[in-house]
Amino acid sequence: MDTRTFYAALPSMDRLISSTECAPLATRHGRHALTQCARAQLDAARAHIAAHAALPDWASSQAKLAARIADKLEARQHMALRPAFNLTGTVLHTNLGRAIQAEVAVEAVTAAMRGAVTLEYDLDGAGRGHRDTAISELLRELTGAEAACVVNNNASAVLITLSAMAAGREVIVSRGELVEIGGAFRIPDVMRQAGCRLLEVGATNRTHLRDYESAISNDSALLMKVHTSNYSIEGFSKSVSEAELAPLAHARGVPLVTDLGAGALIDLSAYGLPAEPMPQTMLAAGADIVTFSGDKLLGGPQAGLIVGKKAWIDRIQAHPLKRALRCDKLTLAALEATLRLYLEPDLLAQKLPTLRLLTRPQSQMREQGARLLAPLQAIAGAGFEVKLEDCASQIGSGSLPIDRLPSVALTFSPRDGKGGTLLELANTWRALPQPLIGRISEGRLWLDLRCLEDEAGFIANFCA
Numbered sequence: 001m002d003t004r005t006f007y008a009a010l011p012s013m014d015r016l017i018s019s020t021e022c023a024p025l026a027t028r029h030g031r032h033a034l035t036q037c038a039r040a041q042l043d044a045a046r047a048h049i050a051a052h053a054a055l056p057d058w059a060s061s062q063a064k065l066a067a068r069i070a071d072k073l074e075a076r077q078h079m080a081l082r083p084a085f086n087l088t089g090t091v092l093h094t095n096l097g098r099a100i101q102a103e104v105a106v107e108a109v110t111a112a113m114r115g116a117v118t119l120e121y122d123l124d125g126a127g128r129g130h131r132d133t134a135i136s137e138l139l140r141e142l143t144g145a146e147a148a149c150v151v152n153n154n155a156s157a158v159l160i161t162l163s164a165m166a167a168g169r170e171v172i173v174s175r176g177e178l179v180e181i182g183g184a185f186r187i188p189d190v191m192r193q194a195g196c197r198l199l200e201v202g203a204t205n206r207t208h209l210r211d212y213e214s215a216i217s218n219d220s221a222l223l224m225k226v227h228t229s230n231y232s233i234e235g236f237s238k239s240v241s242e243a244e245l246a247p248l249a250h251a252r253g254v255p256l257v258t259d260l261g262a263g264a265l266i267d268l269s270a271y272g273l274p275a276e277p278m279p280q281t282m283l284a285a286g287a288d289i290v291t292f293s294g295d296k297l298l299g300g301p302q303a304g305l306i307v308g309k310k311a312w313i314d315r316i317q318a319h320p321l322k323r324a325l326r327c328d329k330l331t332l333a334a335l336e337a338t339l340r341l342y343l344e345p346d347l348l349a350q351k352l353p354t355l356r357l358l359t360r361p362q363s364q365m366r367e368q369g370a371r372l373l374a375p376l377q378a379i380a381g382a383g384f385e386v387k388l389e390d391c392a393s394q395i396g397s398g399s400l401p402i403d404r405l406p407s408v409a410l411t412f413s414p415r416d417g418k419g420g421t422l423l424e425l426a427n428t429w430r431a432l433p434q435p436l437i438g439r440i441s442e443g444r445l446w447l448d449l450r451c452l453e454d455e456a457g458f459i460a461n462f463c464a
């Protein structure tokens with residue numbers, strides 16, 4: 001058949017977009033998007049005819065063409081950022097958004113999004129307030145700090161702290177603490193960015209108090225401790241604690257700054273978890289400034305918290321970078337709601353998802369696994385052997401790298417023993433409406449149940 005017949009079979013743009021099939025699309029998506037999409041599909045149909053001398057099936061009638069346009073317009077509205085099931089076994093998974101927010105934080109953010117808020121508005125004096133005031137007061141109460149300040153994340157907390165306290169001068173750090181947090185965040189690079197000169201002391205595995213002592217000079221702006229959050233140096237090793245370092249720093253008139261990273265605000269060992277250094281302990285030990293993340297063990301939104309001596313915090317608040325790194329109302333709303341939970345610590349393990357997940361009893365996960373075993377065997381099919389296994393989950397986000405929490409997983413082994421079959425299963429589940437992310441290890445797919453709270457939604461997701 002002559003290709004001209006195929007071209008002629010395509011409707012004109014005008015006819016297509018004013019057709020009864022397309023009219024509702026104009027209402028739903030607007031005329032601009034409809035026209036743009038219809039044009040692209042007609043072009044694609046013509047290109048198909050030119051290449052294959054045939055009309056594509058999807059353009060073989062006006063109804064089919066309209067259905068395709070509807071699908072394309074719908075697909076363009078699918079969010080790339082969407083809820084997922086984190087069954088990786090890493091509770092604070094940076095690639096999956098770290099801490100899950102508490103319900104009170106979700107409500108506070110929603111309310112803050114919908115309307116005006118008292119962000120920089122002092123209700124008592126009706127003057128201009130400061131956006132960090134509420135958080136700062138909460139952090140003072142919770143950590144005993146003189147003052148506090150909030151920025152976008154802990155990386156920016158370190159950057160602004162160094163910029164405000166030590167630009168153009170020397171910062172003394174142990175060689176064992178020149179960490180890379182991930183991506184481009186390496187302590188030596190941040191120092192350079194802040195305009196400081198790094199003075200390394202000690203050796204990779206051992207640094208002594210005398211190393212700091214002999215390094216301090218008139219040019220020293222501060223002593224810095226960096227919590228080695230994502231690795232551990234074991235064996236013949238020595239580092240100098242804040243408690244040991246503070247008297248030296250203060251005797252020589254140099255402030256001590258600690259980048260704590262994860263920074264738990266409560267004693268995790270009281271919950272049977274591995275102990276993690278707390279900002280309040282560091283302040284009590286004599287650190288002048290402590291920085292930590294909002295979305296690691298604290299369980300709040302992405303933020304960088306700076307606590308410590310008022311004179312230094314004032315200087316950080318006044319630094320020009322503060323404006324560039326300040327938090328928006330959504331972050332501040334979530335953070336304030338999260339911090340208020342810490343005022344009622346007895347309820348924390350129930351209301352703060354991070355702590356609730358970290359303290360989930362293994363027995364509860366075993367019961368859940370037993371309930372899910374048969375439905376998941378049916379979903380995975382006869383090609384897989386499904387088992388319930390004890391396993392170990394991680395806290396994640398650089399916290400407590402060597403500690404593991406006893407957990408339970410459903411594991412899927414392909415009966416044909418082929419890695420390809422396993423990858424296919426993992427890919428299929430990653431492509432679900434709410435992507436399901438597990439972990440492949442030892443020729444099996446592991447779904448660690450620690451973070452599975454929405455069991456009904458989890459099952460329904462397979463049938464969607």
Ligand SMILES: *Cc1c(COP(=O)(O)O)cnc(C)c1O
Pocket residue numbers: 153154155156158181185226227228229230259260261262292293294295303304397398
């Ligand atoms: C995680 C971490 C950072 C970076 O914190 P973000 O909140 O991810 O920006 C910096 N220092 C240490 C020691 C960390 O553990």
